[in-house]
Amino acid sequence: MKQLVALILLLVSVNVLGTDNLLQNTYLRSGFTLNGKWNYIVDVYETGYYNYRWEPHDGSTNPGAGAFFLNEKPKSKKDLIEYDFDKAPTLLVPGDWNSQKEKLFYYEGTLWYKKSFDIPEFDEGKRYYIHFGAVNYRADVYVNGKKLGMHKGGFTPFNFEMTGLVKAKGNFVVVRVDNKRAADEVPTLNTDWWNYGGITRDVMVYALSKTFIEDYSLQLDKENKKLLNGYVQLNGESKANTRVSLNIPELKLNKEYFTDEMGRVNFTVPVKKLSLWSDSNPKLYQVRFSAGDDEIQDKIGFRQIATRGADILLNDEVVFLKGICIHEENAMRGGRAYSMEDAKMLLGWAKELGCNFVRLAHYPHNENMVRLADEMGLLVWSENPVYWTIQWENPETYKKAAQQLSELITRDKNRASVIIWSMANETPQSDARFTFLSNLAEKARSLDNTRLISAALEVHSTVPGGNTMVIGDKFADVVDILSFNQYYGWYWGDVENIKNIRWEIDMDKPVVISEFGAGALQGYHADSLTVWSEEFQDLLYKETLPVLYRIPQISGIAPWILADFRSPRRVLIPYQDGWNRKGLISETGNRKKAFYTLQKFYSEIEE
Ligand code: GCB
Numbered sequence: 174m175k176q177l178v179a180l181i182l183l184l185v186s187v188n189v190l191g192t193d194n195l196l197q198n199t200y201l202r203s204g205f206t207l208n209g210k211w212n213y214i215v216d217v218y219e220t221g222y223y224n225y226r227w228e229p230h231d232g233s234t235n236p237g238a239g240a241f242f243l244n245e246k247p248k249s250k251k252d253l254i255e256y257d258f259d260k261a262p263t264l265l266v267p268g269d270w271n272s273q274k275e276k277l278f279y280y281e282g283t284l285w286y287k288k289s290f291d292i293p294e295f296d297e298g299k300r301y302y303i304h305f306g307a308v309n310y311r312a313d314v315y316v317n318g319k320k321l322g323m324h325k326g327g328f329t330p331f332n333f334e335m336t337g338l339v340k341a342k343g344n345f346v347v348v349r350v351d352n353k354r355a356a357d358e359v360p361t362l363n364t365d366w367w368n369y370g371g372i373t374r375d376v377m378v379y380a381l382s383k384t385f386i387e388d389y390s391l392q393l394d395k396e397n398k399k400l401l402n403g404y405v406q407l408n409g410e411s412k413a414n415t416r417v418s419l420n421i422p423e424l425k426l427n428k429e430y431f432t433d434e435m436g437r438v439n440f441t442v443p444v445k446k447l448s449l450w451s452d453s454n455p456k457l458y459q460v461r462f463s464a465g466d467d468e469i470q471d472k473i474g475f476r477q478i479a480t481r482g483a484d485i486l487l488n489d490e491v492v493f494l495k496g497i498c499i500h501e502e503n504a505m506r507g508g509r510a511y512s513m514e515d516a517k518m519l520l521g522w523a524k525e526l527g528c529n530f531v532r533l534a535h536y537p538h539n540e541n542m543v544r545l546a547d548e549m550g551l552l553v554w555s556e557n558p559v560y561w562t563i564q565w566e567n568p569e570t571y572k573k574a575a576q577q578l579s580e581l582i583t584r585d586k587n588r589a590s591v592i593i594w595s596m597a598n599e600t601p602q603s604d605a606r607f608t609f610l611s612n613l614a615e616k617a618r619s620l621d622n623t624r625l626i627s628a629a630l631e632v633h634s635t636v637p638g639g640n641t642m643v644i645g646d647k648f649a650d651v652v653d654i655l656s657f658n659q660y661y662g663w664y665w666g667d668v669e670n671i672k673n674i675r676w677e678i679d680m681d682k683p684v685v686i687s688e689f690g691a692g693a694l695q696g697y698h699a700d701s702l703t704v705w706s707e708e709f710q711d712l713l714y715k716e717t718l719p720v721l722y723r724i725p726q727i728s729g730i731a732p733w734i735l736a737d738f739r740s741p742r743r744v745l746i747p748y749q750d751g752w753n754r755k756g757l758i759s760e761t762g763n764r765k766k767a768f769y770t771l772q773k774f775y776s777e778i779e780e
Contacts, residue, residue, distance in 0.1 A: 192324050192331040194408065195583045196379070197388040198471050199304050199330070200540050204379040205293060207303075207346065210263040211286040211372070213270070214241060214256055215277070221256065221285050222313075222349060232318065241285045242315035242347045258287035258347075266376055267306065269369035272508025279741075281368055286348045292378070295341035299380040300409070303346065304332040306374025306511070306539060310358065313349040325573060326359070327352070327373070328501075328536040328558060329580035348372060359573045360558040365753060366500060366535065367739040369509045374539050382466040384409025384436075389462055390586050391419075392623055393475035398447065398488075401475065404439040405432070407464055412436025420461040432464075449488045450474025450589040452529040455550030457589075474547055474589030478625060480653050483726035485625075485683045487552075487592075494552060494685055494729025495775045496530035497523050497757070500738040501538045504760035516541040520549055522735055522758060526768065527775030532687060532731040535560050535598050537581040546590035553590045554627070554687075554731070555581060557613065559597035565605035574609070575616050582620045594621070596628040598687075599658055602646055614651050627654040629687035632676070638666075640673045655680060655726070658688035658733070662713045668702070671716035676724050683728035686721050689713075690733035693767070694748045695759030705748040710755075711766040718774045732771060736760070 196202075214221065221241030224230055230240035245254050264270055270277040270284060277284075292301070305312065309327030313320065321333035352370030354362045387408035394400035405417045417438055419428045424445070430438040448456040457472040477488050484491045499519055503510040510519060520542065523531050531551050533542060536558035546553050557578045564570040578594070585591050594617045596610050614626050628648060635641045642659070649655055655678065662668035668691075678684060693710035701712040714732070721730055737756035743749035752760060757768040 192322050193302075193334050194387055195330060195580060196302060196304060196332050197386070197583070198469055198587070199332070199377060199379065200544065201470055201472075202379055204304070204377040207288055207290055207376040207378060208266050209288075211266050211288045212258040212261040213264045213287070214258065214261050214285045215280070216241070216283040216285055216349075219283055222283070242313075242320065242349070243318045244287055244345050244347055258285075261287075264371065266372045267374045267511045268371060269309070269373050269509045270371040271367065271369050272506075277370075281353050281370065283349060283351045283353075284370065286350060286372060287345060288376075289343070289345045290378070291342045292339060292344065292380070294380075295339075296380065298383065300334060300336045300383060300385070301339050302332050302334050302379045302381060304330065304377045304379060305372065306330050306376070307537075308348065308350055308372050308374075309352050309368070309370055310354075311349075311351040312372075315347040315349075317344055326577040326580065328538070329577050330374070330540075330584055331580070346376075357564050357567050357570050359563060359570060359577060360536070360560045361563050363562060364535070364560055365740050365742050367502070367741065373509045374511050382409070384411045384415065384465050385467040386417075386462055386464050386469050388583070389469070391460060391471075391473055392587070393447070393449070393477055394441070395477060395479070395623055398449070398477070399444055401442045401444055402440075403442070404437060405430070405462055405464065407432055407436035409436075411465065415464055417462065417464045420463075421458050422461075423458055447475050450476040450547075450550075451487055452492065452550040452552055455548055455589075457547060471587060472547070473587050476589050478592045478623070480625065480683050482681050483683050483728065485654070485685075485728045492529070492552070492728075493778065494530035494731070495528050495778065496532055496554070496685075496729055496731030497526055497528050497771075498532040498534045498688060498731050498734040499523065499538075500534060500734060500736075501536070501542070502736070502738045504736050504738060504756075505762050511539050511541070513541045513545065516545045519735065520545050520551060523551060524549060526735075526757070526772050527779065530554070530729060530731065532556070532595075534734070537577070537584075540584065543585050543588045543590055547588050551590055552592050553588070554593040554595055554685075555585060555591050556595040557581065557597065559600065559610070559613070561599060562601065563597075563606075563609070565603060565609045571609055571612065574613060578613060578617060579620055582617060586621050591624065593625045593627050593654060595656075595687075596626065596652075598629040599631055600628070602648075607648055610648050611651050625653040627652045627656045627685065627687075630655075630657045632657045632659050635677070640670070640675060642674060642676045644678060649680060649682075653682065654685050654728070655682045656685045656687040659686065660689060662717065663691045668709070668713050668716060671713070671720055674720055678724065678726060680726070682726060684724055684726040685729035685731065686727075687731055688733040689717050689721070690755040691767075692748065692754035693765050694754055695737075695761070695763050695765050697748070705754070707766040711770055714767040714770045714774075718771070722778070732757075
């Protein structure tokens, strides 16, 4: 018994179980930021984590030789401590390390971050949380020398409670970040994008009431436009039988509910006439939830999304997805995109193209992107980083994929812009992969049955070199939207033969092309059959777009890709030089010819 108690105490104290429940809508909560300069130590040999016998430091023995999380200082002139964060250089948070320091450009490994902080208006009666928008890939988080927990997954948020550990002044947070790629992780060893490491999104501290609103959802009913469905989940000592109110001033709606024993209440609210959110009317309502001392506000759009046969219906009306794929990168500044300014640039370019749809590839993008998409009326495809050759048979790998998917859905379930959860990209077929992806789809549907499920599948020709293309993937039966990537005219097939291609698709489901494209070095001009020229890329777009548009079930197109992006796979000098050149915009912000071709195509189908 004693041992059991000790084990439970240990689990609680170091939170080896992982992270705390995710806080909903931290984005609009008031808190204070830990963004800014953080000291860092590059730790290639993991000296800060393991002792010389390769056992993790527990912080008690010979700490001076390692255990960076203790952030120790010599107490006397005899004290030997072989690291000092305060003498170490700094990196900006948020931000990847690769684009900030030349010598970290190719670095994949462990790096320790440290930031000291005080808590303004410290209040013993509050509960304190530290929240990370994302850290790529593994984060071990310590506050004032104690481990809060560990999180894996480079593109989703997580938080830890640190009540009792923090005080008004002189706190420090240490984060060990490890972005080494590994075969059993998600994504895995091989991708076609830069593995930017670091604390890549905002870090915030929140002071919350003893009992607070941990999570909520509010969405338009799938069938009835006069009903909103939702729930509120409280966290804290008095979460049970507590009054929760919901207020939407513009609708003059004020409702009160009481939570159950678990601190939860589910509700259905009748509403009169709603102005529905759509790509042409991105209407958001101010929504306020309160419970006890806690209050949280959000801006939520209400819309329905469904399919009927081969159509996608937005609020019962057929919508065609004029899309573009986007990586989360600000090539002009260099590095991962994270800010609202970055989002404005990327989504502004998409709007300029005439898009009403963006495929946020190949992992969950930062919250600014979906928040801004909500405001701009852009429909969003949101993707789990299950890419290429994941370890389909490994149950631990499945857990990692499922965890990231559920963090994504938890974060974005109230965003009207998000209409599609994508399970994976270009994954090789096998029974194990089918089970893996089907389980993921089931999980997504159980967390959110209001959105559509898809995955970027592959196509192949019926005979080698033939003109008839088929999908032939049984995961096509599982998805709501049939999507595939195809590179006819680039990776295979002759660009001049594109006009003869036929896609044989016998399913009565909407087809959304999730990728096609060709590489072009902006400013390189040649005849249109010369690869890497803007003219070649342009020709491929001119040939491909009308052929895709003739697929009877076509409901959307998202070419690859908005802007050139960094990829270590792309080594050809002078055309690539570390960049995937399939962008319609170069890393210097210049539009290529094909940009205008796609823009014209979208404006013509609009008419
Ligand atoms: C694909 C992948 C994408 C690559 C792209 C390419 O099919 O989904 O991640 O970057 O092709 O450029 O080859």
